[in-house]
Amino acid sequence: MAERDDILADLRGVFRDELDDQVGNLERASLVLAREGADAEARAAAVAEVFRAVHSLKGAARAVGYEPLERFLHAVETRLGSARRSEAPDLPAVSADTEVTLGALRACAASLGEGVAPDDAALAGARRALQAPRAAAVTMTPTAAPPTAPVAPAMPSAATAAPETLRVSSARLAGLFAAAEDLASLVARHGDASRNLDSLEQRLLEVRNDLRRAQQQVRAQESGGADEAARALDRGVVTLQTIVGWVADRRGREDLSWRSLAAAAGDLLTRSRDLRVVPMATLSPLLERAALDAAAGLGRRVEFVMEADLPELDRRVLDGLREPLMHLVRNAVDHGIEGPEARAAAGKAPVGRVRIAAAVAGRDVRVVVEDDGRGIDPDAVLAAARARGMDAGVGRTPQDALAVIFEPGFSTRAEVTAISGRGVGLDVVRMRVAQMHGRVEVESERGRGARFTLTVPLDLSVMRGVVVRVRDARAVIVSTVVAGLRRVAASELRTLEGHLYLEHDGALLPLADLDETLGFAPATATARPDGARAPCVILAVGERRVAFRVDALLEEREVVVKPLNARVRRSAFVSGAAVFGDGEVVIVLDAADLTRIARPAASGDPGARPRAARRRVLVVDDSVTTRQLERTILESAGYHVTVAADGQAAWDLLAADERFDAVVSDVEMPRLDGFQLLSRVRSTARLAGLPVLLVTALAQPADQQRALDLGASAYVVKSRFDQDELLETLEQLL
Numbered sequence: 001m002a003e004r005d006d007i008l009a010d011l012r013g014v015f016r017d018e019l020d021d022q023v024g025n026l027e028r029a030s031l032v033l034a035r036e037g038a039d040a041e042a043r044a045a046a047v048a049e050v051f052r053a054v055h056s057l058k059g060a061a062r063a064v065g066y067e068p069l070e071r072f073l074h075a076v077e078t079r080l081g082s083a084r085r086s087e088a089p090d091l092p093a094v095s096a097d098t099e100v101t102l103g104a105l106r107a108c109a110a111s112l113g114e115g116v117a118p119d120d121a122a123l124a125g126a127r128r129a130l131q132a133p134r135a136a137a138v139t140m141t142p143t144a145a146p147p148t149a150p151v152a153p154a155m156p157s158a159a160t161a162a163p164e165t166l167r168v169s170s171a172r173l174a175g176l177f178a179a180a181e182d183l184a185s186l187v188a189r190h191g192d193a194s195r196n197l198d199s200l201e202q203r204l205l206e207v208r209n210d211l212r213r214a215q216q217q218v219r220a221q222e223s224g225g226a227d228e229a230a231r232a233l234d235r236g237v238v239t240l241q242t243i244v245g246w247v248a249d250r251r252g253r254e255d256l257s258w259r260s261l262a263a264a265a266g267d268l269l270t271r272s273r274d275l276r277v278v279p280m281a282t283l284s285p286l287l288e289r290a291a292l293d294a295a296a297g298l299g300r301r302v303e304f305v306m307e308a309d310l311p312e313l314d315r316r317v318l319d320g321l322r323e324p325l326m327h328l329v330r331n332a333v334d335h336g337i338e339g340p341e342a343r344a345a346a347g348k349a350p351v352g353r354v355r356i357a358a359a360v361a362g363r364d365v366r367v368v369v370e371d372d373g374r375g376i377d378p379d380a381v382l383a384a385a386r387a388r389g390m391d392a393g394v395g396r397t398p399q400d401a402l403a404v405i406f407e408p409g410f411s412t413r414a415e416v417t418a419i420s421g422r423g424v425g426l427d428v429v430r431m432r433v434a435q436m437h438g439r440v441e442v443e444s445e446r447g448r449g450a451r452f453t454l455t456v457p458l459d460l461s462v463m464r465g466v467v468v469r470v471r472d473a474r475a476v477i478v479s480t481v482v483a484g485l486r487r488v489a490a491s492e493l494r495t496l497e498g499h500l501y502l503e504h505d506g507a508l509l510p511l512a513d514l515d516e517t518l519g520f521a522p523a524t525a526t527a528r529p530d531g532a533r534a535p536c537v538i539l540a541v542g543e544r545r546v547a548f549r550v551d552a553l554l555e556e557r558e559v560v561v562k563p564l565n566a567r568v569r570r571s572a573f574v575s576g577a578a579v580f581g582d583g584e585v586v587i588v589l590d591a592a593d594l595t596r597i598a599r600p601a602a603s604g605d606p607g608a609r610p611r612a613a614r615r616r617v618l619v620v621d622d623s624v625t626t627r628q629l630e631r632t633i634l635e636s637a638g639y640h641v642t643v644a645a646d647g648q649a650a651w652d653l654l655a656a657d658e659r660f661d662a663v664v665s666d667v668e669m670p671r672l673d674g675f676q677l678l679s680r681v682r683s684t685a686r687l688a689g690l691p692v693l694l695v696t697a698l699a700q701p702a703d704q705q706r707a708l709d710l711g712a713s714a715y716v717v718k719s720r721f722d723q724d725e726l727l728e729t730l731e732q733l734l
Helices: 001-032 040-064 067-085 093-114 120-130 168-219 225-275 279-300 317-335 340-345 377-388 398-404 424-433 591-597 624-636 645-655 674-682 699-710 724-734
Strands: 276-279 302-306 312-315 352-361 364-373 439-445 449-457 462-470 473-478 482-488 493-496 499-504 508-514 534-541 544-549 552-560 573-581 585-589 618-619 640-644 662-665 692-697 714-719
Touching: 001 040, 001 093, 001 279, 040 067, 040 093, 067 093, 067 120, 067 225, 067 624, 093 120, 120 340, 120 482, 168 225, 225 624, 276 279, 276 317, 279 302, 279 352, 302 439, 312 317, 317 352, 317 364, 317 424, 317 449, 352 424, 424 439, 424 449, 424 591, 424 699, 462 534, 462 591, 473 699, 482 499, 482 544, 493 508, 499 534, 499 544, 534 552, 534 585, 534 591, 544 591, 618 624, 618 645, 640 645, 645 662, 645 674, 662 724, 674 699, 692 724, 699 714
Parallel strands: 302 352, 473 585, 508 544, 618 640, 618 662, 662 692, 692 714
Antiparallel strands: 276 312, 352 364, 364 449, 439 449, 462 473, 462 552, 482 534, 493 499, 499 508, 534 544, 573 585
């Protein structure tokens, strides 16, 4: 029985992969059915492909015991059968049925991905939707722009069938890849050890030469004792020469062995990576559907173009790019592409254009999303930022305005729509790309369109990194986010409001000290010789750039990046670790957090720094009623209060160098809960001493102990909440 269960579990794992593949086939066929310019032959092929995919999945679902899914697919197959046999099928009806099928299958794929069987009730609802009146179906035809040439879905024929394939579970594939990475790391360490033999041989040669000089000096003496010393030196020189020969021979053999091992390990790692490589073009149906859906909802016409010569990417990179690209495509249609009348008035074609291209540049891939819409209006961006209370000074440049669009909570929409207005979108793009050690750049020309460039590593495990020295430690910064390396003289620095800035490419960048940002105690000032230059590394995340002073710029090298173990507390500025050949574990810095946490170094004139008139408190709670209650209590007591709807919003404020004297936070919140927020605060050097008061409904002793272990300053249970207790506790903390 146990063996049968294991076989069924393996089969269901294979079915999950097949379901993903067939959903992709259905999405491509669906787009052909919805595309206005597709010819009859392409549409007939798409109908046949839909039928084949449904038929194959029906049999597979029966084999693995998913009976509700089998019944649903049988109903779909029955409805599609007449269309497949007809010479003039009802394409809008087929398209509507395909959309219903896709929705149900995507839900099934999501459930299976979480280890849960398909939902019987949801599948029954999908069967009822199939039987709904045909007139209720809405197609995308009126808004879809005709492409330059009909494009049929990828459907291999017998003549062009792919070579035989074998399905392997993603878990086993990930294990193989991890083992190959570990082997490559060990080989790198072995190479460093082999190179240490070079140093040993050199030292032995130096000792031998010293002995020979001593031998000559002893022979020049004429005492009887000198003869005995000379013989001893002769024996020492012979012995040392033997050791030198042995080391040289061993070094040669080690070098040959290491080269062979490195070549084999490199080949294994390359072949393992190839197993995870996926064509970027697989995202095309998903992104085109996003563009067409957005255009349909807005009454616009849009042509989506994804260049044909797209690279293949590691699946983890492709998965990481999916959400940012979806946001950018929807954003291009919603905020960029004008309506037909506005485009005609501007002398443009009535059909807008959204284009995606990608190319490999060294160890990175650059993905460009551009549109031919209205572009980004810097004045409108700054006005919207001011209206939302964001830092948007009058003197900011157009490039500064482009940086504002990536800030959390920013939107130029006054009202919430189905697509935008919630203040999420481009901040998610920046966050997701930063998590992959990448960066986002934006260019815009008013009336001509906008262009977003995403630069991310080709591989998230083996990357090029700049190694810097911070005090007595080494750290790695992934090269993708490094915008420049400089050695800066004091004359190149500027002082604004008591803080230091660096002129770079025509802009003033905040100049921070990396050691203090990472939590080292302030260094004792040491005088530099006249004209001495401090090494600096310039990081770029989104449109934000920060220059960091370091103790030394050591080298650029390939590193195997290992994620932090789940038992290791997540530091606010560390994204992983790498093991160097000498055995040292080196942290890999998180550029996104660094640029948000860092603040410009002081110029040495404390009198120039502004001081707050009132104590500032940050109130964090996902309940608007609780936020307003606590805000009223604290403001009545004379505090200046800022509110945040969850832990992530609070962290964004704290990381953006907002100054607070205390934090009053709930625990159970979406995105980032109170415990996670507290952990980040305590692991960030400049925030470590910030008082954090947790006010929560969690009354269990275990929860209170966890809060204290994480470093909570106080813990108040909401069921025993008292206004006076809150104020008294806060006053004691301050």
